[in-house]
Amino acid sequence: MNVELTERKKKVLRSVVDLYIRTAEPVGSKLIAELPDMQYSSATIRSEMADLLAMGYLEQPHTSAGRVPSAAGYRLYVDELMAEYRLSLDETKSISSAIEEKMQKVDKMVEKVAKLVSQATDLPAISVASRYGGATVSRFDLILAGQGSIILVLMLSSDEVVNKLIKLPVQLEENDLKLLAALLNATMTELPVEEFNQALLERVMRSAGAGASLVPIVMEFVVDTLNRQGSTNMAVAGQMRLLGQPEYRDVDKAQRLMTSLDEEALSNLPAVMQNTNGTQILVGPEHVARELKDTSVVMTRFDIGDGMQGMIGVVGPTRMDYAKVTARLSYFAESLSKMFAKPEQPQLPEAGKEE
Amino acid sequence: MNVELTERKKKVLRSVVDLYIRTAEPVGSKLIAELPDMQYSSATIRSEMADLLAMGYLEQPHTSAGRVPSAAGYRLYVDELMAEYRLSLDETKSISSAIEEKMQKVDKMVEKVAKLVSQATDLPAISVASRYGGATVSRFDLILAGQGSIILVLMLSSDEVVNKLIKLPVQLEENDLKLLAALLNATMTELPVEEFNQALLERVMRSAGAGASLVPIVMEFVVDTLNRQGSTNMAVAGQMRLLGQPEYRDVDKAQRLMTSLDEEALSNLPAVMQNTNGTQILVGPEHVARELKDTSVVMTRFDIGDGMQGMIGVVGPTRMDYAKVTARLSYFAESLSKMFAKPEQPQLPEAGKEE
DNA sequence: TTTAGCACTCATTACCTTTGAGTGCTAAGC
DNA sequence: GCTTAGCACTCAAAGGTAATGAGTGCTAAA
Numbered sequence: 001m002n003v004e005l006t007e008r009k010k011k012v013l014r015s016v017v018d019l020y021i022r023t024a025e026p027v028g029s030k031l032i033a034e035l036p037d038m039q040y041s042s043a044t045i046r047s048e049m050a051d052l053l054a055m056g057y058l059e060q061p062h063t064s065a066g067r068v069p070s071a072a073g074y075r076l077y078v079d080e081l082m083a084e085y086r087l088s089l090d091e092t093k094s095i096s097s098a099i100e101e102k103m104q105k106v107d108k109m110v111e112k113v114a115k116l117v118s119q120a121t122d123l124p125a126i127s128v129a130s131r132y133g134g135a136t137v138s139r140f141d142l143i144l145a146g147q148g149s150i151i152l153v154l155m156l157s158s159d160e161v162v163n164k165l166i167k168l169p170v171q172l173e174e175n176d177l178k179l180l181a182a183l184l185n186a187t188m189t190e191l192p193v194e195e196f197n198q199a200l201l202e203r204v205m206r207s208a209g210a211g212a213s214l215v216p217i218v219m220e221f222v223v224d225t226l227n228r229q230g231s232t233n234m235a236v237a238g239q240m241r242l243l244g245q246p247e248y249r250d251v252d253k254a255q256r257l258m259t260s261l262d263e264e265a266l267s268n269l270p271a272v273m274q275n276t277n278g279t280q281i282l283v284g285p286e287h288v289a290r291e292l293k294d295t296s297v298v299m300t301r302f303d304i305g306d307g308m309q310g311m312i313g314v315v316g317p318t319r320m321d322y323a324k325v326t327a328r329l330s331y332f333a334e335s336l337s338k339m340f341a342k343p344e345q346p347q348l349p350e351a352g353k354e355e
Numbered sequence: 356m357n358v359e360l361t362e363r364k365k366k367v368l369r370s371v372v373d374l375y376i377r378t379a380e381p382v383g384s385k386l387i388a389e390l391p392d393m394q395y396s397s398a399t400i401r402s403e404m405a406d407l408l409a410m411g412y413l414e415q416p417h418t419s420a421g422r423v424p425s426a427a428g429y430r431l432y433v434d435e436l437m438a439e440y441r442l443s444l445d446e447t448k449s450i451s452s453a454i455e456e457k458m459q460k461v462d463k464m465v466e467k468v469a470k471l472v473s474q475a476t477d478l479p480a481i482s483v484a485s486r487y488g489g490a491t492v493s494r495f496d497l498i499l500a501g502q503g504s505i506i507l508v509l510m511l512s513s514d515e516v517v518n519k520l521i522k523l524p525v526q527l528e529e530n531d532l533k534l535l536a537a538l539l540n541a542t543m544t545e546l547p548v549e550e551f552n553q554a555l556l557e558r559v560m561r562s563a564g565a566g567a568s569l570v571p572i573v574m575e576f577v578v579d580t581l582n583r584q585g586s587t588n589m590a591v592a593g594q595m596r597l598l599g600q601p602e603y604r605d606v607d608k609a610q611r612l613m614t615s616l617d618e619e620a621l622s623n624l625p626a627v628m629q630n631t632n633g634t635q636i637l638v639g640p641e642h643v644a645r646e647l648k649d650t651s652v653v654m655t656r657f658d659i660g661d662g663m664q665g666m667i668g669v670v671g672p673t674r675m676d677y678a679k680v681t682a683r684l685s686y687f688a689e690s691l692s693k694m695f696a697k698p699e700q701p702q703l704p705e706a707g708k709e710e
Numbered sequence: 711t712t713t714a715g716c717a718c719t720c721a722t723t724a725c726c727t728t729t730g731a732g733t734g735c736t737a738a739g740c
Numbered sequence: 741g742c743t744t745a746g747c748a749c750t751c752a753a754a755g756g757t758a759a760t761g762a763g764t765g766c767t768a769a770a
Contacts, residue, residue, distance in 0.1 A: 026763090028762065028763050028764085029763075029764080030762085030763075040712075040713090041712070041713050041714080042713090042763095043712075043713050043714070043715095044711085044712060044713070046763090046764070046765080047712095047765090049764095050764090050765080060764090061721090062719085062720065062721070063718090063719050063720060063721095063763090063764070063765095064718080064719045064720045064721075064761095064762070064763050064764055065719095065720080065721075065762080065763065065764085066762080066763065066764090139498075139500060139501070141498045141506070141508075143494075143496045143508060143510075145494060145510050146494075149514075151496070151508060151510060151516050153496075153498060153506060153508055153518060155498075155500050155506060155520075159504075159520060160520075161506050161518045161519070161520050162518075163508060163516045163517075163518050164516070165510075165514060165515075165516050239594065239595055240594055240595075240610060240613050240614070243606050243609065243610045244610070248606075249606050251598045251603075251604050251606060251609075254598065254606075255595060255598045255599070258595050259595070381732090383731070383732050383733085384732075384733080385731085385732075395743075395744090396743070396744050396745080397732095397744090398743075398744050398745070398746095399742085399743060399744070401732090401733070401734075402734090402743095404733095405733090405734080415733090416752090417750085417751060417752070418732090418733070418734095418749090418750050418751060419730095419731070419732050419733055419749080419750045419751045419752075420731080420732065420733085420750095420751080420752075421731080421732065421733090
């Protein structure tokens with residue numbers, strides 16, 4: 001359809017989007033004409049805007065109102081027109097120091113990241129972490145803990161360590177445990193989840209001797225853990241920030257969007273994870289989702305070590321400050337990747353420091 | 356001031372509150388007169404209501420409007436007038452089955468409970484868990500995990516088990532670890548957090564031999580863990596549900612309340628924890644908090660085993676269905692207490708079940 | 711090709727009127 | 741002496757109309 005926009009048209013379009021992002025009000029020709037670096041009169045702007053309207057880049061809420069960017073307009077804006085937003089030193093600093101505070105476990109981390117991103121962008125944020133490879137157990141340990149309690153420690157291929165306290169009616173000796181641990185290590189390490197079946201259970205139990213009654217419990221826990229590992233972990237934070245946006249003064253609208261977030265986001269994101277890995281922007285109706293029409297999503301991937309990848313994103317009105325949001329999100333992703341790249345520096349002896 | 360209310364006045368007051376809770380609209384004399392078990396005419400009701408107004412139990416938004424309960428009116432209502440709400444079988448079932456799904460760790464649990472409570476009451480909910488006694492380490496274990504990695508396993512006095520993967524540049528033998536573990540168990544168990552000081556560190560390091568470089572790392576982790584154990588854990592969920600309430604159609608109001616929740620709740624709750632341990636209801640201006648005027652809080656304690664106590668509560672408009680909310684909350688608290696009372700039933704061998 | 715000018719459109723706002731729910735008071739009834 | 745019917749009065753909410761003004765489209769001149 002349209003071959004190419006003239007430079008002037010682009011300039012006008014950019015101005016419209018910029019202004020609309022700032023004010024959330026339809027922008028008129030006069031306003032643009034008064035912009036410092038705009039050398040044409042409002043009449044000229046008017047005719048340019050009429051063209052842009054015809055081309056589908058702008059929309060008109062009603063006859064005598066200013067113009068508003070259409071979805072296509074936003075698309076063009078984010079793809080070509082948008083000025084790079086340069087993060088100020090303050091901004092990078094506050095993001096970095098926020099991330100600095102060590103994140104403990106992965107599931108906790110996901111929540112914290114969501115919260116931080118939401119804070120940094122003043123929009124609702126989503127954070128997802130998921131493993132691509134299935135983890136396996138790389139090592140079993142059994143520790144006797146007194147009064148018939150046993151601690152089961154699993155070390156996973158992902159270098160994570162999980163444990164479970166098992167209270168057994170049976171009395172077991174230190175030696176029984178050693179034997180059982182050896183057996184488990186011999187038969188159950190490096191196995192993907194799928195292979196933990198009834199057959200394996202029976203085979204192992206037969207050789208287990210005194211500790212046989214422990215085996216099913218161990219297996220259940222292993223399967224549980226590996227499944228949990230494989231699953232996706234996601235968190236939403238700062239939903240309330242939507243209310244700060246003028247387009248969601250309508251409570252019903254805000255509510256509808258927010259309730260759809262939990263389920264909706266989930267179904268959308270896998271698709272994105274497989275695609276490009278820069279920052280991705282979904283504008284309005286491009287969504288698969290049903291009623292997120294005047295809503296946009298900006299998201300970025302980041303690397304976590306150990307076979308995991310993460311994604312952070314924000315949700316907001318189509319009229320959001322894409323430049324700023326993108327910049328902050330990217331910086332966030334970068335910082336996170338960096339942080340995970342040097343995990344748990346071989347720590348130098350230094351005690352008593354607290355978060 | 357007022358000595359006692361006549362039965363009839365009480366009946367009228369109860370009707371006003373009941374109706375207002377249902378409709379969120381000022382209630383007029385005619386409406387009450389038409390109530391099935393009300394044997395007086397609207398004129399009589401009117402004069403009774405005038406009295407109640409004078410006594411401060413009712414308020415009048417404007418001259419020609421119906422009446423609305425005042426804070427004092429709500430207070431009287433929840434203290435004396437409120438009819439017990441009987442949970443239906445359906446309700447108890449859905450609450451129970453929601454809780455049934457095992458909650459893993461305490462911090463995860465807090466969030467889950469908040470979510471469940473919010474769901475059950477359709478209001479924003481808070482959930483807090485905190486330990487009263489300081490935990491101690493009751494057992495140390497060190498496990499060699501290949502490539503210079505060591506797994507440190509702590510068993511706490513609360514029966515929780517935590518671990519940490521330590522990557523050390525130094526190479527340590529199985530035997531070194533055994534010795535170190537024995538040393539740690541001899542010197543660092545049963546100690547409250549406060550005693551982990553520089554002196555202890557130095558003393559232990561002196562006797563540690565080959566594993567000396569590990570000691571500071573272990574200690575840092577221990578201190579960290581014990582502090583975390585002592586700290587309060589709290590979660591807020593379902594903030595968005597506020598928007599469903601007509602009094603918070605005003606977005607600004609909802610937003611103000613919600614932002615104040617995070618900090619405010621924190622400062623309020625300790626006070627309550629120490630007080631009564633039934634269900635407690637804070638009505639409107641009784642709050643310590645600043646701008647929670649037409650907001651009430653209903654909360655209940657519940658027992659977690661192992662030196663912990665929990666609290667669940669909801670936040671909502673003063674006009675909330677106290678009876679229903681209280682009933683559900685109490686049932687929740689009971690179920691939770693019960694669940695924690697029989698933790699981790701000595702499990703019978705049974706494998707392959709998943710959540 | 712650009713711009714000034716002007717008639718026109720239409721959402722928003724302000725202002726006024728109407729409506730009706732609900733009250734307070736008084737006088738009659740039980 | 742309670743209770744209740746009746747009635748004038750109040751006032752928020754709803755509806756309807758007019759004024760306002762931002763912004764447009766078009767035309768004619770520069």
